[in-house]
Amino acid sequence: MEGRTRTPKVIDALIPLIFLIILLIINIQVFGTDGLSGSNQIVLILSAAVAAGVSIFKLNYEWVTLREGIVKSIGSAMSSILILFLIGALAGTWLLSGVVPAMIYYGLKVLNPTIFLIAACFVSAVVSLATGSSWTTVATVGVALLGIGKALGFEEGIIAGAIISGAYFGDKMSPLSDTTNLAPAMAGTDLFTHIKYMARTTIPSILITLLIFGVIGFNYTTEGAINDVGVISDAIASRFTISGWLFLVPLAVLGMIVRKVPAIPALFFGAILGGVFALIFQPEIIATVANEGGTFAYQAFKAIMMALYGEISVVTDNDVVNELLITGGMSGMLNTIWLIVCAMAFGGIMEVTGMLRVLAEAVIQKVHTVGSMIASTAATCMFFNVTTSDQYLAILVPGRMYADVYRKRGLKPENLSRTLEDSATVTSVLVPWNTCGATQASVLGVATLAYAPYCFFNIISPFMTILFGYLKIGIRMYEEGEIKE
Template identity: 40%
Template sequence: MAKDDIVPPRAPTLGIALTPVILTLLLLGLQLFYFDDFTPHIPLAIGLAITGVVGLYLGHSWPSMENGVFRVINVSLPSVSVLIVVGMIIGVWIASGTVPTLIYYGLIILSPQIFLAAAMIMCAVVSLSLGTSWGTIGTIGLALMGIGAGFDVPMYWTAGAVVSGAFFGDKISPLSDTTNLAPAVTATNLFDHIRNMMPTTVPAMLIALAIYVWAGYNMVDGGGASFESINAITSTLNDNFMISPWLLVPALLVIALAVMKKPPIPSLFAGVIVGGLMAIIAQGATLHDVFGFANSGYSIETGVAEIDSLLNRGGVQSMMWTISLILIALGFGGALERTGCLQTIIEAILSKVHSFAGVQTSAIGTSMATNLVAGDPYLSIALPGRMYSPVYRGMGYSTLNLSRAVEEGGTLMSPLIPWNAGGAFVISALGLGIAGGNLENLLYIPLAFACWMAPVIGILYAWTGMFSPRASEAELQDWRDNDRQVTDLSQYGYDDPLDGVRAGPVPAE
């Protein structure tokens, strides 16, 4: 019998709960800014160890904490699986000529002035269809990075536009796991949740679109691009690959399967298989070559630096740095949740806010902070969603406000935190080179305008009362009939959303 079953562990005080969080953030800052080394694995691992010591002090058994760590990791394994398949896609689609063809036609069809705006729109459409920001970034996003290089657009600008579009689609796609998780933890309807996100999502996207159009016409070189560079890239691609519209079939197949609402992992893997066949038929690769591309990535020396730096990538092994970071970050987040540290911090916040505007702002901020500390977009949605639901009920506000808040603080902030699962993937898949110390590319974070503008707009709505729906009669009746929300979270690996959380109403202001 576990120790926890004999003597219940103590709840941490706020000071104890903050200890592992603050120490870990200090270690991350030391590694990133003092040592100028972006390898956050060890600081996060030490943070996990510190949290374990805190848990033992509070009376938790090691098996209990271990279970909490592995539960959170287990919840995110489907996304890790997507990452592995995307690694295969990157290597195989480069070898098949799919990515080179996308770059080639993009350089011919698009103009530098509209490139950033077009990149955001393309990624938004594909992500909405696929229901996965990661799949979009690892496929279309990678090709757009090559097109941007041909137009002499700084890669952090291109990455910002790609991230803005990809996570916009992920946020409102009914096929997205996070879009389904947010209403699940707050007991709201999926499509009502998507509709309620439009008042923040649409303005954020329009503002971002306007900025990207402005930037396209006002780059340092006056909006022009080096035609010599474009010609060098297109001619080199022609010399080294067969370029044909037929080579876009793998990408079109994946999008078609997504539109048909097929599961994302089999759909993406179908793209790997078809891409492999294209590499054999069109580019003369052998089956053994394809296996190598899928595992270790593609390698080529063309003599053109822009092409070599872009196309020498991909494969499952290229994702191991990212996967190891994600697993450690998730373990840290799971330990913080199991020891009660995150719950104590959230309850301290809730004790200080007494208005709807304050609660809505706190819910968004808590999701952001959980993303920052725990490194897990799922936990940043599930934990605040569970903790804040009774507060909204007590105030008589619809929990649609909460589901929007945790999406904006959870889904949209994930790619903007380098050691978060989302941020680590963006950096790896787009080849931003942060791990090599090129911290300039972190500028993609403020340039991903749609991601951080949506929560800002959401906070403005909360303080003005706009687009902040009160509970409907149907919701009120449901709350009268059930003193606990009935939500099946087993598919996400979570318990009942109000387990361990006060279920009684909080008095309205």
Template identity: 35%
Template sequence: MTQALDTTHDDRGDEPPGPEEARSDARRPSAKVAAVPALIALAIFVGGIGVLGYPAELMLVLAGVLFAGFAVARGARFEQVVTGMGEKIKQALPAILILFMIGVIIGSWMAAGTIPLLVSYGLRVIDPSFLYVLAFATTAVVSTFTGTSWGSAGTIGVALMGVAAAMDVSLAVTAGAVVSGAYFGDKMSPLSDTTNMSAIAAGANLYEHIRHMLYTTIPASVLAVVVYLLVGRSLGGSDAQLGDVEAILTELDTSFVLTPWLLLPPLVVLAGSILRKPPLVVLFASSTVAVVLALIVQGSSLGTVLAATTSGFTTDMLPTGGEASDALTTLVERGGLYSMYTATFFVFAAFFFASGLEASKVLRSLLEPVVSRLRSTGGVVVTTLVSGFAIVSATSNALITYFLVRDLFGGAFARRRLHPVNLSRSMEDSATLTEVLMPWTVSGVFIATTLGVGNFEFLPWAVTNWAGFLFSAFIAVLAPVTGGFGIRRLGDADAHAHRQTTEDARA
């Protein structure tokens, strides 16, 4: 949780701090001065990652050094950056452990035959023209029940990507549909940490927050379904394609022992999530069940199964020990603890950058003058959305973003008597939905690594994510014309309840 921003000194600019502040903190730069490192960092990201294709981790470290150097030059100590990084990693440790466990889950489910079974079922019952819609609907249901986008994408999503690869349909569209469904549930589930924390940060009731998000989530989801149906209609069931599917089915049947007992691992995840058990415990229990099934059903050795959970499953580990086609190799060679090392290193790089940015006070200096000039409801909401996207892209941490956005824009919402559910919805429609679309964020790296598709490849097809952002902006801008449709105002009772909720949350 971040400290509340000091909004009483917006005109201070480069005013020197007091002696105590000078020893421990950087002087806040004026907006003009802050714009210099911000533009350089933007050039590093756009030029380095987008144009030249340099590793995102290296660009994050380079931008972090830029902001850390800027902060030190203005009176901060480098230890502040390191300490800030440590605090962020401490907060993110549960997510990092879940990330590792997803790698273990994929490896163990593959060794057990669970993912091959799900792919086999999918190939037998799914018409290619409806694959994208079903990918969206399935992951939406799973993530709503479980409250985790990572969990649904890393389990059901991986199986759906296998179905798409076997059917030789677009992996980018399939990944976009998986991401859309996964983040639909992450956003709308009362079990989701982002849903709960955005409501807490804004001082809104959880279920009022979820109901208010329907104004933007329903049209975004309808648009997604229409897009997936239209794109899916172009997928013909050609004889060659059907022949490839039959070949994959035959090879799956001969390479694995496929039995309904292999559905136990995903059922453990579903049951544990519904019962609200700790995610790490649930994932560990599921992988343990998968290991046992691999030993009993597939007849694999313990060493082979442990190797699959650690370094990933390979065709050499197939129960039959036979040759595998290129299609089957692409399908089964995945997972393992080591497969998440890149994403984990990315977490450290992202948090080093975020710590340097926070110590430099550049973001606050750029945004606070803008906030003070906001007058209309549309302006407040749109600026909040854009700022939420910018902050989460810079910090890779939605929870930090919520409290920064609250501190920056909470007063602007209150002055216009906008109910806190408008603020919490803006947080979700910006930070929650858009973080995964950027290849330099933790969620973006995790999803791209897990699904095997680049962020900018699936971005156009993650319809729910970008459409939710746009519908949120449209509703706010059109409020004077629509009579405030989708915008909730504070009544006297609401204002009193909001003050009490905010005081309780901050206490």
């Protein structure tokens, strides 16, 4: 019975985790970057089954308790799942209306290969800082920047790395970001103290990132890119009506988010507005996508519905452009949602049985210095990103666990809140089965393992906060007699 459940030991918690890691290693060797198509999902389901087996047969948990943990875990990801569906719909109508093609067309006019990676990172950072959302940034300007970069001759992994680096810098530093508000709440400090203190590690990290992208841009060989730009621009203009008025659509969405309209209604509005602008600016594209006769009203209804739910493409006489002018709509997000559901099932069992807590507590007992405390916090956050597959849990659980420990050791809460963001927020996108990693891979159409090596900001950030900890740079301690409780 549930009343006789046992507290898991470290070895109990390690069994499903080691099983997961071994299967993922095998899976990557067999399927490579195609794991999102189903094999990663099966690995997570099998790992959840192992976790359930340990919980039932060794820890005496009833299945109903594990099921409730799974349902609760998946429920916590429902907002992300709805956002994913709406991003798919938005991508479809923004292609149909010419919004994304217009972004690519004008972007090719002003960007060149030498400065492109720096510009992509900087623009993504500014938009994300203004909106507080890395997801929205990647799904809007990120998609356009990816198209521009591919047209300029860059590998898509490098482009995605620049976009994601900038987007997560802005998300991390914006007072509008949910994770930027969540981290200080868990640590016990206020928002603006958190942001001010976090800037000490975040600004050096983004400056190093921009420097790296600058060096890559100056030395990158983009074969035939300059000559191809004009051809690509002409191919886009030959199929779409390109107008500056199309930028009203993304500006409206960004404006809503800046005014703190929640992401779900803002993205829904953006998807519908894209369909309206398609009626106004792209009647020929509507007829092509509908691929049927009848009245314009009939064609418009069919084409807009297809853009919202399924795959559409616009064909030109240029193969490079054809790769840019295709989208999967809501149905294109189903593999990602499948992955998230499986990941949250595994994480739900691991959390409800206390296995994750036991592993984290084992780490806390081993730390004694300020540097090792911050390093262990960062490692715990990254561990939770891998095992729970959700950046919010990677902030929430370590935040609850370490808050008292930091106070007892004389460390002010802003030390903890900064470390949570420097490790949990930014590394979530590097894990293929994490909600963030799966989402960005799906939205950009670039496998997580393909872009992860180029997400320099996301890689540098946890090492920067650990370095500051060991060197005791910017570490805030309680003064003598100051209240710690």
